[in-house]
Amino acid sequence: xxxxxxxxxxxxxxxxxxxxxxxxxxxxxxxxxxxxxxxxxxxxxxxxxxxxxxxxxxxxxxxxxxxxxxxxxxxxxxxxxxxxxxxxxxxxxxxxxxxxxxxxxxxxxxxxxxxxxxxxxxxxxxxxxxxxxxxxxxxxxxxxxxxxxxxxxxxxxxxxxxxxxxxxxxxxxxxxxxxxxxxxxxxxxxxxxxxxxxxxxxxxxxxxxxxxxxxxxxxxxxxxxxxxxxxxxxxxxxxxxxxxxxxxxxxxxxxxxxxxxxxxxxxxxxxxxxxxxxxxxxxxxxxxxxxxxxxxxxxxxxxxxxxxxxxxxxxxxxxxxxxxxxxxxxxxxxxxxxx
Amino acid sequence: xxxxxxxxxxxxxxxxxxxxxxxxxxxxxxxxxxxxxxxxxxxxxxxxxxxxxxxxxxxxxxxxxxxxxxxxxxxxxxxxxxxxxxxxxxxxxxxxxxxxxxxxxxxxxxxxxxxxxxxxxxxxxxxxxxxxxxxxxxxxxxxxxxxxxxxxxxxxxxxxxxxxxxxxxxxxxxxxxxxxxxxxxxxxxxxxxxxxxxxxxxxxxxxxxxxxxxxxxxxxxxxxxxxxxxxxxxxxxxxxxxxxxxxxxxxxxxxxxxxxxxxxxxxxxxxxxxxxxxxxxxxxxxxxxxxxxxxxxxxxxxxxxxxxxxxxxxxxxxxxxxxxxxxxxxxxxxxxxxx
DNA sequence: CTGTTAGCGCCTTCAA
DNA sequence: TTGAAGGCGCTAACAG
Numbered sequence: 001x002x003x004x005x006x007x008x009x010x011x012x013x014x015x016x017x018x019x020x021x022x023x024x025x026x027x028x029x030x031x032x033x034x035x036x037x038x039x040x041x042x043x044x045x046x047x048x049x050x051x052x053x054x055x056x057x058x059x060x061x062x063x064x065x066x067x068x069x070x071x072x073x074x075x076x077x078x079x080x081x082x083x084x085x086x087x088x089x090x091x092x093x094x095x096x097x098x099x100x101x102x103x104x105x106x107x108x109x110x111x112x113x114x115x116x117x118x119x120x121x122x123x124x125x126x127x128x129x130x131x132x133x134x135x136x137x138x139x140x141x142x143x144x145x146x147x148x149x150x151x152x153x154x155x156x157x158x159x160x161x162x163x164x165x166x167x168x169x170x171x172x173x174x175x176x177x178x179x180x181x182x183x184x185x186x187x188x189x190x191x192x193x194x195x196x197x198x199x200x201x202x203x204x205x206x207x208x209x210x211x212x213x214x215x216x217x218x219x220x221x222x223x224x225x226x227x228x229x230x231x232x233x234x235x236x237x238x239x240x241x242x243x244x245x246x247x248x249x250x251x252x253x254x255x256x257x258x259x260x261x262x263x264x265x266x267x268x269x270x271x272x273x274x275x276x277x278x279x280x281x282x283x284x285x286x287x288x289x290x291x292x293x294x295x296x297x298x299x300x301x302x303x304x305x306x307x308x309x310x311x312x313x314x315x316x317x318x319x320x321x322x323x324x325x326x327x328x329x330x331x332x333x334x335x336x337x338x339x
Numbered sequence: 340x341x342x343x344x345x346x347x348x349x350x351x352x353x354x355x356x357x358x359x360x361x362x363x364x365x366x367x368x369x370x371x372x373x374x375x376x377x378x379x380x381x382x383x384x385x386x387x388x389x390x391x392x393x394x395x396x397x398x399x400x401x402x403x404x405x406x407x408x409x410x411x412x413x414x415x416x417x418x419x420x421x422x423x424x425x426x427x428x429x430x431x432x433x434x435x436x437x438x439x440x441x442x443x444x445x446x447x448x449x450x451x452x453x454x455x456x457x458x459x460x461x462x463x464x465x466x467x468x469x470x471x472x473x474x475x476x477x478x479x480x481x482x483x484x485x486x487x488x489x490x491x492x493x494x495x496x497x498x499x500x501x502x503x504x505x506x507x508x509x510x511x512x513x514x515x516x517x518x519x520x521x522x523x524x525x526x527x528x529x530x531x532x533x534x535x536x537x538x539x540x541x542x543x544x545x546x547x548x549x550x551x552x553x554x555x556x557x558x559x560x561x562x563x564x565x566x567x568x569x570x571x572x573x574x575x576x577x578x579x580x581x582x583x584x585x586x587x588x589x590x591x592x593x594x595x596x597x598x599x600x601x602x603x604x605x606x607x608x609x610x611x612x613x614x615x616x617x618x619x620x621x622x623x624x625x626x627x628x629x630x631x632x633x634x635x636x637x638x639x640x641x642x643x644x645x646x647x648x649x650x651x652x653x654x655x656x657x658x659x660x661x662x663x664x665x666x667x668x669x670x671x672x673x674x675x676x677x678x
Numbered sequence: 679c680t681g682t683t684a685g686c687g688c689c690t691t692c693a694a
Numbered sequence: 695t696t697g698a699a700g701g702c703g704c705t706a707a708c709a710g
Contacts, residue, residue, distance in 0.1 A: 005687055016697040021689055029695060050455045053687030056395045056702050063434075077416055084437040093434045093456075095402075098423045116389045116703095117432075228626075257626070284623060287567075287596065344703055355681035360705055368679060392703030395686050455687095 013041035068124035082301020113139035146304035156322040163326035164204020180245035231258030247275035271335035289332035352380035407463035421640020452478035485643035502665035503543020519584035570597030586614035610674035628671035
């Protein structure tokens with residue numbers, strides 16, 4: 001039971017508390033002799049300084065908060081893992097705020113950014129609106145967005161535009177000219193967290209089409225709630241029209257799985273009769289052999305956490321913006337169109 | 340920017356700090372009139388008490404720690420989710436210690452259980468050995484094991500023996516008599532965390548066999564590192580022997596997926612030519628239609644967290660032991676053996 | 679009921 | 695170099 005205080009140590013070592021504090025924070029202004037005495041006393045008492053008291057005295061929480069919807073989709077867990085890895089190597093405690101509803105998100109955005117709660121904040125995959133962003137900015141709590149975006153806040157994002165473009169380009173390279181896109185709903189209310197990547201991936205889709213001089217056909221873009229079953233339904237709609245696509249780009253791997261299910265429903269063989277490409281490269285993607293666009297999820301967490309640590313060490317003025325690349329993972333759900 | 344203190348409030352309201360503190364902690368000994376004045380001052384200053392200072396004064400951290408290998412397997416995430424849900428409704432902060440190696444586990448077991456770090460501790464799926472357990476016990480930090488076991492520590496576990504038995508009984512009921520078991524390695528060094536459920540599920544396997552008077556065949560039990568690919572390899576070994584099993588019980592859903600892969604490799608149709616049953620009922624299990632034994636993962640987190648909260652409110656003497664039931668989820672990977 | 683005061687355990691001047 | 699003292703913001707015991 002360690003209940004000794006700095007005072008006990010001082011008494012035992014025959015020095016003042018100030019001196020003990022100095023050796024604790026290895027200040028250079030301590031003679032080697034007294035340092036030894038103090039160290040001996042510390043060892044004898046099995047003393048270790050109270051984190052709680054330090055916090056008050058230093059006016060720091062020694063804590064980093066992370067706000068994340070980390071249980072709702074597998075990709076978030078992977079990012080969080082990167083964050084934890086970095087923070088664990090520091091003296092900071094990592095406190096967790098899991099967000100599964102917009103209400104909870106708003107509550108976290110309101111209550112968490114306080115100097116007496118956290119020294120720094122990491123926000124995963126939740127893009128704050130201007131009002132919330134202003135609160136973060138004025139809260140004096142250094143904050144980094146990971147996989148989320150606001151023009152005035154530090155962030156590390158994946159290049160969703162290039163990723164989307166890469167996916168569609170892959171389809172085009174295979175010879176496809178009729179390429180559908182199935183995505184989350186781009187607008188509320190079906191996208192409560194307003195994950196913004198949708199617009200970017202959509203844009204990548206459009207750009208690839210344009211570059212290949214393939215006209216965009218609005219009826220080839222279906223959107224709805226993010227889930228496998230909805231994607232499956234959307235695919236039915238998409239494929240039941242005259243002149244249906246020969247390939248589909250899915251906003252996410254989860255949706256890609258729904259598309260494949262729909263293809264099965266309709267007796268279409270993948271990839272022979274329908275090519276499907278996803279996005280994220282979640283664990284399941286490898287299992288089912290899904291061709292997809294990989295983003296380095298774990299790494300995004302590592303990078304974001306490191307940015308925060310740097311910010312904490314040396315507050316910076318300019319907004320830090322990091323964009324991570326994506327990679328095409330070519331598996332078994334894409335092939336040239338049947339002719 | 341909220342930098343006002345209780346003193347500012349007192350001054351503004353024209354009362355003493357003690358009074359302000361009383362209304363903050365809604366003590367009954369405050370007249371309605373002064374309470375109002377204080378409340379008004381608080382509102383005007385947008386004051387909220389410093390958590391940091393409260394901690395020192397109360398000699399409590401207002402923090403709950405959770406030590407978990409939570410990223411290594413999907414089941415852990417689910418449990419953690421239950422924990423978070425409960426803690427989020429309290430004033431406690433949830434601080435996370437992710438453990439991915441035995442070294443890190445030992446470090447956490449050593450450093451985390453300190454009164455000045457956490458008020459209470461939740462440990463997921465990591466069973467401490469006696470030495471560590473003694474440290475927890477003497478640390479004065481109320482601790483609950485979730486999905487982990489030590490005879491002298493509070494714990495909530497799932498009934499792995501009954502679960503294993505239930506799985507194998509299901510296979511037997513379908514008519515199988517040649518039933519394999521693929522599991523994690525039961526001994527070090529391939530099971531660095533020494534997850535103990537393995538022995539229990541193995542025991543359930545044996546019991547079901549015994550009850551049906553089916554002799555145990557050691558060559559039907561293959562064990563190795565926990566992963567899909569290793570399970571796949573083990574399945575090859577298992578099925579390439581003369582008189583191979585017609586059904587396999589997998590220690591986990593993850594391994595069951597590897598078994599199915601192996602079946603595909605070998606051109607065996609599941610469930611017609613090979614029945615497979617898993618354990619856990621992770622999200623993926625539903626995706627692929629895996630028959631499995633469900634344990635209520637989320638719920639185990641909820642229950643454990645609530646136990647801790649109760650302990651914190653009213654320290655109890657007796658060791659709390661909770662055992663949760665399992666449930667057979669009958670999907671599409673089991674069927675009667677082919678004749 | 680309410681104001682005052684003494685800690686909580688540490689860090690940090692300020693003298694010596 | 696070092697000891698002593700004041701302060702971080704709050705709670706709680708003690709008078710009144």
